[in-house]
Amino acid sequence: MDILELESFLPYRLYRLADAVSREFSRVYKDRHGLTRPEWRTLAGLGQNGTMTATELGEQSAMHKTKVSRAVAELERRRWLTRIPDENDRRLEHLTLTRAGLAAYREMVPLAKAFERDLLGELNASERAAIVSGVAGLEAVLSKG
């Protein structure tokens, strides 16, 4: 009889792995500032790019627009970002981190980098190269659909 071995089924393995890594990493921003993942991604996007609209944020960080909307609302409530209405198109707003938001971002960056470094540091050189190129390969496949 034909059987599927779950433990070696790639979609399952990938999901479980990403879930474990993400859960581990989430402790960094959850413990430090009580952020959710969408909020962290929003912070990271704005920190990286300076000023973005909600739509751009969604594209960069692969989030549904409702997630973006709620994350932005929460960061605004904390006064970590401000909205500046566009001059020409009054539907969209340009989002920028405030001084406080930037401070939080600056604090998070080294922690994020350290997390990644530590994680990859437990692999040997060839495994490290493998995960990077394997992920890149699959990303390429999926992006063309």
Added chain:
Amino acid sequence: MDILELESFLPYRLYRLADAVSREFSRVYKDRHGLTRPEWRTLAGLGQNGTMTATELGEQSAMHKTKVSRAVAELERRRWLTRIPDENDRRLEHLTLTRAGLAAYREMVPLAKAFERDLLGELNASERAAIVSGVAGLEAVLSKG
């Protein structure tokens, strides 16, 4: 100033990749039978192993026990599995697929395998080897914690 490039940050890439793959694959079991992911995993676990307890299912498929509990309840409602109380320990139940559950499982297996084959088929040989060994490497890291 120190910046984190989200697009190349491994936890983010992994999560986005797994999410995309999983979302794509979920159409297979969602379209066909209206299953959720926990339900599909439960079906897959029992199909693979024959008889398991809820705890074993949770361990094998990396699901929280409440997810297992609800998935089992739903599959039972569909009469896809039955519970048989343990003789010696009346806290636990042995779960087994019914004929109908097994039929659904048998129908899903080739679809799952085809999905994985097609996905990997779009990679070249070295990328294929890379993703497998990279994932295995990270799994090993995480499993020792």
Added chain:
DNA sequence: CCAGATTGGTTTCATTTGTAACCATTGAAA
């Protein structure tokens, strides 16, 4: 111009999820 389609973004509602409390049973220790 202006009627309809599109876009940026928010809100509402139903579903899914996680945490914690819980129940029943078993095990361990005194």
Added chain:
DNA sequence: TTTCAATGGTTACAAATGAAACCAATCTGG
């Protein structure tokens, strides 16, 4: 044995999520 901790599993409640409806502003074709 009797009590207390641990285990298998379910349930209740709150939070996170996604789909779809929605609002306002802009664009487009006649």
